[in-house]
Amino acid sequence: xxxxxxxxxGLCLVMNNEIYSIVDFQHVKPGKGAAFVRTKLKGLTxxxxxxxxxxxxxxxxxxRVEKRPHQFLYKDDMGYHFMDTNTFEQIPIEEKLIERPxxxxxxxxxxxxxxxxxxxxxxxxxxxxxxxxxxxxxxxIKGDTATNALKPATLETGATVMVPLFVxxxxxxxxxxRDGSYSERVK
Numbered sequence: 001x002x003x004x005x006x007x008x009x010g011l012c013l014v015m016n017n018e019i020y021s022i023v024d025f026q027h028v029k030p031g032k033g034a035a036f037v038r039t040k041l042k043g044l045t046x047x048x049x050x051x052x053x054x055x056x057x058x059x060x061x062x063x064r065v066e067k068r069p070h071q072f073l074y075k076d077d078m079g080y081h082f083m084d085t086n087t088f089e090q091i092p093i094e095e096k097l098i099e100r101p102x103x104x105x106x107x108x109x110x111x112x113x114x115x116x117x118x119x120x121x122x123x124x125x126x127x128x129x130x131x132x133x134x135x136x137x138x139x140x141i142k143g144d145t146a147t148n149a150l151k152p153a154t155l156e157t158g159a160t161v162m163v164p165l166f167v168x169x170x171x172x173x174x175x176x177x178r179d180g181s182y183s184e185r186v187k
Contacts, residue, residue, distance in 0.1 A: 102159035140165030
């Protein structure tokens, strides 16, 4: 159990038999009335966000969650298969537990959140940036536009991202996994 004074970003709570992670919180002391804590929670199993207000000092149940490093191996009809880098045990995980499955490349390292008490995987976290090769994009024409224009590019994983006109085929780029956007070229 924890109180609202223990809140911090990333803390995992159990509410309505679901596990939620605190994305953002704000302690509010109005001029009149009791203090309260306004939070934004993200469901780790369903991915939904929830705004919830707690009274100051209210007790909440915390969930023990552990991040474990795993390596992505392959995808088949059973799901996405990962290998624990410490025990070499392989586990299949459903696509709905992976935030950006289209950016997973064979051999890529990820962190899997595991609920300690039940030993069940909750979600798969990709690193903030991944380096991927562009397999196809239309050639950019010099002088095509006066502003920052973008064009679609297909990556080696099959994902499509918008890139600037100067980016060409067979170039390695860095992609932000949080929103799936182009970040920079890799030298």
